[in-house]
Amino acid sequence: MKRGTILYGMACFLLGAALFAGGAAYAEGVSAERSTQPVYVDGKRVELDAYNIYGSNYVKLRDVGKAAGFNVYWDGAVRIDTTAPYTGEAPASAKPAAAQPAGGAVTLPTDGSKYIPQVGDVIRCDDGYLYEIKDTLRWENNVFAPGPLPELPTPTYDWSVFPAVELPAAETRHYATATGDDLFIRNLYETRRMQYTIYEALKSEPTAWRDGKPLAKISLTIPAEDEPYTMYFWPWKQAEITKQVHAFPNFHFRVEAWDYFHNGIFEETRYYIEIT
Numbered sequence: 001m002k003r004g005t006i007l008y009g010m011a012c013f014l015l016g017a018a019l020f021a022g023g024a025a026y027a028e029g030v031s032a033e034r035s036t037q038p039v040y041v042d043g044k045r046v047e048l049d050a051y052n053i054y055g056s057n058y059v060k061l062r063d064v065g066k067a068a069g070f071n072v073y074w075d076g077a078v079r080i081d082t083t084a085p086y087t088g089e090a091p092a093s094a095k096p097a098a099a100q101p102a103g104g105a106v107t108l109p110t111d112g113s114k115y116i117p118q119v120g121d122v123i124r125c126d127d128g129y130l131y132e133i134k135d136t137l138r139w140e141n142n143v144f145a146p147g148p149l150p151e152l153p154t155p156t157y158d159w160s161v162f163p164a165v166e167l168p169a170a171e172t173r174h175y176a177t178a179t180g181d182d183l184f185i186r187n188l189y190e191t192r193r194m195q196y197t198i199y200e201a202l203k204s205e206p207t208a209w210r211d212g213k214p215l216a217k218i219s220l221t222i223p224a225e226d227e228p229y230t231m232y233f234w235p236w237k238q239a240e241i242t243k244q245v246h247a248f249p250n251f252h253f254r255v256e257a258w259d260y261f262h263n264g265i266f267e268e269t270r271y272y273i274e275i276t
Contacts (some may be wrong), residue, residue, distance in 0.1 A: 003140065004093055008128045022029045027141035033051065033052050034049075034050070034051055034052075035050035035052040035057045035143045037050060037052075037057050037079070039059075039067070039184075041068055043058070048060075048063045048064070048067060049063065058254070060229075060255045061078070061080075062228065065080070065086045065088075066088075067165075069085055069086060070083075070085070070086060071084040071085060071086050071087055071088070071089070072086065072088065073228075075227045078228070079177075079211055079274045086175065087127045094139035094152065101264075104122065105122045105123060106121045106122060106123065107131060108123070108170050108172070109170070109188065109189075110150070110169070110188070111167075111188075112148055112188040112191075113188075113189060114187070114188055114189040116139070117133050117136050117139060117261075117266055118133065119133060119134060119136055120132070120133065121133040123172050123185065124172065125171060125172045125173065125181060125183065126171060126172050126174070127174050131172070131174055131181065131183045131261070131264070133261065133263055133264055133265030133266065134263075134265060135264060135265040135266060136266045137266075138265075138266050138267060138268065139228060139266050142234075142235050142268065144171070144188075144234070144235050145235035145236070146251070148272075149193075151197040152189070152192055152193050152196055152201070153193070153197055154196075154201050154260055155200075156200060156203065157203050159196075159199050161212065161213060161214060162199065162218065163212055163217075165195060165218055166220065167188060167191075167192075168179050168186065168188070168191075168220050168256075169186075170188065171184075171185070171186040172184070172185050172186075174211055179262075179263075180262060180263040181262075181263055181264070182260070182261065182262055183260070183261040183262075184258045184259070184260055184261075185259040185261075186257075186258055187257040187258055187259050187260065187269055188257075189257075190217070190236070190257035190269055190271065191220050191255060191257045192220075193236070193257070194241060194254040194255040194256075194257060194271060195218055195220060197241045197242065198216070198218055198241060198245055198253055198255070199218075201241065201242040201246065202214055202216060202245055202249065204233045205245060205246055205249040207249050208245075208250060215250040216249060216250055216252070216253060217247070217251075217252040217253070218252075218253050218254075218255070219252065219253070219255075220255060220256065221254065221256060222255075222256050222272055222274050223254075226254075226274055229274075230254075230272050230273070230274045232270040232271055232273075233270075233271050234268040234269060234270050234271060235268065235269070236269070236271060237271075241273070244275060247274050251275045251276060252275070252276045253273065253274075253275055254273070254274040254276070255271070255272075255273050255274075257270065257271050257272070258270050258272070259270055
């Protein structure tokens with residue numbers, strides 16, 4: 001994690017995983033100071049980067065795994081395996097590969113247009129695996145969403161003042177886990193929703209501009225080395241994105257959206273954000 005990075009998370013901290021670097025960090029009025037509280041594992045003192053937030057100590061979950069001897073890794077989600085020693089890497093799955101569906105794979109859009117998954121769609125993953133979609137009931141029936149999403153935001157001012165942003169390549173990541181098969185499809189359409197929402201939020205933030213040019217930067221990918229520390233939210237919450245823009249109008253926003261499937265079942269679209 002790079003020094004000076006502020007990561008925004010709309011989900012709860014996982015076992016007190018600290019998401020700050022440097023001697024002190026501040027986010028929306030919350031301050032974090034480096035803690036000098038000693039930490040012991042089985043009676044032996046260990047050195048951990050810890051931060052004090054309102055009287056409680058927070059440390060990175062990876063560091064706890066290293067010190068206590070259990071594995072913590074990322075495979076599209078944070079995984080904790082208390083039966084395995086720490087490696088920081090996903091274990092090779094001993095689970096036999098599921099039977100591959102017959103028929104050809106669907107062609108996913110690469111231009112940022114919308115893909116709506118259908119039962120029976122076969123997705124060719126980046127590792128060559130053919131993944132069949134078996135259930136999409138949650139696509140438009142998410143109990144946590146207020147309703148179907150509107151169309152993408154349209155400009156209410158000249159967006160051409162922003163530097164051109166490269167649309168990332170389409171990706172389909174397949175993970176064989178102890179509980180089944182996971183699929184993550186990079187959702188370019190929803191990534192554009194995040195981008196355009198940031199554009200519109202910056203319009204009403206006077207400190208975000210200098211000589212008619214925006215000070216903020218926007219990228220549509222998050223570096224792989226930052227993925228274990230990047231938080232996500234779902235369903236879509238426009239107000240949360242807008243709030244973060246007003247809190248950090250001159251920062252670098254890195255955003256991604258991914259459709260998540262588990263054992264062929266659509267679970268949710270996850271919106272990832274990192275602010276540096």
